[in-house]
Amino acid sequence: MRENDIYSELSSIRSLMERSTKFISLSGLSGIMAGIYALIGAFIGYKLVYTGNSVLVYRDFYVNNPVVWWPLFLIAAGVLVLSLATGAWLTIRQARKKGENFWNPVSRRLLLSLAVPLITGGLFILILIFRGYYGIISSACLVFYGLALVYGSQFTFTDVRWLGFCEIFLGLLAAFIPGYGIVFWVIGFGLLHILYGSIMHFKYKQ
Amino acid sequence: MKVSLEQFDKAFENRIRLQIMSVLVANENYDFNSLKELLNVTDGNLASHLKALEKEEYITVNKSFVGRKPNTQYAASNKGREAFKKHLEALENLIKQQKQ
Numbered sequence: 001m002r003e004n005d006i007y008s009e010l011s012s013i014r015s016l017m018e019r020s021t022k023f024i025s026l027s028g029l030s031g032i033m034a035g036i037y038a039l040i041g042a043f044i045g046y047k048l049v050y051t052g053n054s055v056l057v058y059r060d061f062y063v064n065n066p067v068v069w070w071p072l073f074l075i076a077a078g079v080l081v082l083s084l085a086t087g088a089w090l091t092i093r094q095a096r097k098k099g100e101n102f103w104n105p106v107s108r109r110l111l112l113s114l115a116v117p118l119i120t121g122g123l124f125i126l127i128l129i130f131r132g133y134y135g136i137i138s139s140a141c142l143v144f145y146g147l148a149l150v151y152g153s154q155f156t157f158t159d160v161r162w163l164g165f166c167e168i169f170l171g172l173l174a175a176f177i178p179g180y181g182i183v184f185w186v187i188g189f190g191l192l193h194i195l196y197g198s199i200m201h202f203k204y205k206q
Numbered sequence: 207m208k209v210s211l212e213q214f215d216k217a218f219e220n221r222i223r224l225q226i227m228s229v230l231v232a233n234e235n236y237d238f239n240s241l242k243e244l245l246n247v248t249d250g251n252l253a254s255h256l257k258a259l260e261k262e263e264y265i266t267v268n269k270s271f272v273g274r275k276p277n278t279q280y281a282a283s284n285k286g287r288e289a290f291k292k293h294l295e296a297l298e299n300l301i302k303q304q305k306q
Contacts, residue, residue, distance in 0.1 A: 003304050006297050016225050017232040105240050
């Protein structure tokens with residue numbers, strides 16, 4: 001056995017171990033798109049709540065008012081659905097380009113590990129809404145999303161973990177300053193996603 | 207050089223077998239079809255190599271059904287993990303020897 005053979009053997013082992021445990025067809029572009037959707041959603045929401053008033057103040061009667069409240073909920077849900085759909089579409093496309101099947105044991109593990117904190121968070125937020133604790137909804141969104149990312153990052157790029165830590169940090173910060181939910185929402189779901197997506201896009205040359 | 211070659215595991219002489227083992231060592235278990243896709247090999251080829259590894263007791267097989275489809279899960283046994291580790295060490299030693 002020649003030295004080059006050994007090196008190629010070792011590198012093939014290494015690559016297989018990595019490919020069989022990490023799903024690396026996540027698209028950076030989908031992060032950028034999710035960020036843009038979040039910014040658009042936040043802008044529409046802002047216009048809705050603060051019509052003709054450009055100062056960010058926490059106004060209890062606004063969020064308690066169903067006329068404002070329902071559209072806000074629908075916007076947030078719309079942003080979520082659109083982001084997930086774009087993410088899924090771009091990821092499947094990316095996997096196809098690499099000649100991989102997007103539905104494999106690793107992607108299943110990744111989805112499962114994301115689903116547990118996300119569904120728990122979703123239910124928790126619904127309970128918060130139901131109980132009328134509007135002030136920390138934005139915080140809860142960010143914290144649970146961050147936890148999902150940190151947890152899921154073991155099955156994909158490790159960079160995802162840092163995005164997760166940033167979201168958790170922002171979420172905790174948001175809990176300290178209720179009423180500025182939209183600011184943290186814009187930073188966490190908008191700007192961070194765009195930043196992260198761009199880094200991933202260029203780092204992995206997708 | 208001869209000495210280190212003797213440490214090599216005969217079961218891992220074939221590249222596909224070594225690749226199968228790398229996947230199984232890195233994962234709790236893996237199913238036949240996913241393994242086939244990952245390694246880019248044919249059904250028959252993969253099956254024969256899996257059989258060989260099973261014969262060495264390097265892997266364990268768990269057959270079940272998902273709906274009507276057969277679902278065969280493979281996992282590395284302790285013996286297999288040990289052998290894989292030894293084989294990697296032998297490869298490492300060979301590199302070290304050649305550098306001297």
